[in-house]
Amino acid sequence: MTTRRIEITVGIFVALGLAALFMLAIQVSNLGEYRGGDGYEVHAYFNNIGGLKVRAPVTMAGVRVGRVSAITYDAERYQARVSFTISARYDQLPTDTQASIYTAGLLGEQYIALEPGGEDEVLRDGDAILFTQSALVLEELIGRVLVNLTGN
Amino acid sequence: MGPFQRLGRSALGVLERLGRGHLFLLRTLLAMGTLVRRPGLLVRELYSVGVLSLLIIAVSGLFVGMVLGYQGYITLVDFGAAEALGTVVALSLVRELGPVVTALLFAGRAGSALTAEIGLMKATEQLSSMEMMAVDPYKRVIAPRFLAGVISLPLLAAIFSAVGVAGGYFIGVGVLGVDAGAYWSQMQASVDFHEDIMNGVIKSMVFGVVAAWIAVFEGYDATPTSEGVSRATTRTVVHTALAILALDFILTGLMFGDI
Numbered sequence: 001m002t003t004r005r006i007e008i009t010v011g012i013f014v015a016l017g018l019a020a021l022f023m024l025a026i027q028v029s030n031l032g033e034y035r036g037g038d039g040y041e042v043h044a045y046f047n048n049i050g051g052l053k054v055r056a057p058v059t060m061a062g063v064r065v066g067r068v069s070a071i072t073y074d075a076e077r078y079q080a081r082v083s084f085t086i087s088a089r090y091d092q093l094p095t096d097t098q099a100s101i102y103t104a105g106l107l108g109e110q111y112i113a114l115e116p117g118g119e120d121e122v123l124r125d126g127d128a129i130l131f132t133q134s135a136l137v138l139e140e141l142i143g144r145v146l147v148n149l150t151g152n
Numbered sequence: 153m154g155p156f157q158r159l160g161r162s163a164l165g166v167l168e169r170l171g172r173g174h175l176f177l178l179r180t181l182l183a184m185g186t187l188v189r190r191p192g193l194l195v196r197e198l199y200s201v202g203v204l205s206l207l208i209i210a211v212s213g214l215f216v217g218m219v220l221g222y223q224g225y226i227t228l229v230d231f232g233a234a235e236a237l238g239t240v241v242a243l244s245l246v247r248e249l250g251p252v253v254t255a256l257l258f259a260g261r262a263g264s265a266l267t268a269e270i271g272l273m274k275a276t277e278q279l280s281s282m283e284m285m286a287v288d289p290y291k292r293v294i295a296p297r298f299l300a301g302v303i304s305l306p307l308l309a310a311i312f313s314a315v316g317v318a319g320g321y322f323i324g325v326g327v328l329g330v331d332a333g334a335y336w337s338q339m340q341a342s343v344d345f346h347e348d349i350m351n352g353v354i355k356s357m358v359f360g361v362v363a364a365w366i367a368v369f370e371g372y373d374a375t376p377t378s379e380g381v382s383r384a385t386t387r388t389v390v391h392t393a394l395a396i397l398a399l400d401f402i403l404t405g406l407m408f409g410d411i
Contacts, residue, residue: 003192006199013203017307020314021353027336028242028317029345055344 039066039087040125044099045079050135051110052101058084058112065090068112084112086123094119100133110135173369180298180368183290193296201262201297202304206311208261209254213312216249217241217319224320225328237330238339241320242313246343246352247408250313252400255359258305259392263367266297267388270371271381279372294368301364302357309356351407358403359396366392 049071058066066086074081086093096117103110114129123129153161187194224240270293273279279289317339324330343349367388374384 003196007195009203010195010198013198013206013304014307016206017310020307020310021349023314024246024310024317024349025345028246028313028339029343029349030340055347 039085040091040123041069041083041085042123042125042127042129043081043083044129044132045074045077045081046099046101046132046134047079048134048137049080049082049110050101050103050137052082052112052135053109056109056111058086058114060090060093060114060116062113065114082112091122093123095121095123095127096131097123097129098131098133099129101135103136169373172373173365176294176369176372177365179290180294180365183288183295184299186291187295187299193292194299197296197300198304201266201300202307205258205261205304205308208257209308209312210315212253212257213245213250213315214319216253216312217245217316217321218323220244220249220316221320221323221328225324225330234324234328234330235334236338237320237324238317238335238337239342241324242317242339242343243348245313245316245320246348248400248404250309250316251352251356251359252396254309254312254356255305255363255396256393258301258308258359259363259367259389259396262301262304263363263388263392264385266301266364266367267371267374267385268381270294270297270368271374271376271384274372274374275376275378275381277376294372298364298368301367302360305360305363306353306356309352309359313352355400355403355407358399362395362399363392366395 052068052071054068054071056068057064058068066084068082069085070083072081072083073079082099093114094117096119098115098117100113100115101110102113117131220241221237224237225234228234228236228240270279273289273293279293282289282292321332321335325332325335370384370388370391371381374380
């Protein structure tokens with residue numbers, strides 16, 4: 001086979017490999033919808049985060065607006081400090097927005113749902129969300145039900 | 153010869169081979185500079201190592217993806233979660249099966265050919281005649297073949313995964329009736345570019361270095377007889393397979409262990 005033919009087939013091979021990688025990046029992974037960095041970060045304190053993980057979605061009216069970027073334990077407040085990055089497109093969140101931890105589906109992953117408040121001021125980079133609602137822990141719920149039942 | 157002497161001799165033999173292998177890798181890396189001036193050597197090897205492996209990789213990827221589609225569906229449908237099929241197929245391909253199966257097939261298809269070629273060059277004294285003509289066989293023979301393996305494997309693994317995802321789509325959506333939108337959206341929701349795809353690419357790069365290194369070293373280190381070359385070829389496939397599987401365990405532990 002001539003050098004020309006070899007070079008052409010090698011070129012096709014490399015292009016195919018890169019195209020496959022590109023297809024994996026855009027079609028298979030979440031890269032198409034989410035680009036890190038171009039957002040602002042806010043944080044919130046929760047009494048209990050349940051099974052929330054880093055990179056879990058942050059939603060507003062069910063639409064994903066950001067992701068959890070870090071979860072740490074604050075030893076002074078005895079609470080979990082959850083930081084999340086919200087896409088710069090959604091910069092109209094009032095300062096009294098409420099953050100709740102919900103579960104997607106029966107066994108699904110946990111996510112943060114934001115509910116807007118009524119203030120005119122909007123959240124900026126580094127701000128804290130003051131109103132939070134902890135994750136629902138199944139054992140606690142069962143315990144409460146049992147107490148109610150035995151109370152009657 | 154007592155049992156201790158025998159044990160000691162074989163242990164020293166293994167150490168000596170390991171040392172030779174690393175010195176060989178060092179000399180190969182030092183000889184890499186020639187390829188900048190003569191990329192034609194590399195292109196020719198990319199053809200025989202990469203392009204000629206393309207068909208077996210693509211066909212295997214398609215079948216592995218289709219089998220994952222069937223098996224994933226059978227397991228998931230019991231939990232009413234058949235829509236998560238895309239996640240199962242994509243994660244197993246991108247994280248594990250893509251890099252590992254590609255590396256194993258690569259060792260059988262291209263690694264054995266590299267070993268046999270270099271071993272025969274040695275047995276027919278082509279390498280020593282090159283040295284007689286002041287042509288460095290590391291620059292002319294070893295380095296292009298090594299680099300071709302290192303470049304080809306990640307590309308082949310990406311093709312394997314992409315074709316496999318398409319195969320899973322064909323079975324899951326086309327044959328078993330999973331919703332097409334759910335297949336892709338569930339996949340995109342849970343496959344992370346950095347965590348999953350880039351870690352898979354890193355894995356296949358490491359496997360590429362290991363598979364190419366073992367293949368060219370076994371060829372260069374072969375006993376220059378027909379029996380020696382045949383044993384070296386066998387060793388390439390066996391050692392590469394063992395090294396890949398052990399390394400995969402370690403890499404998986406490092407990448408995905410800290411949940």
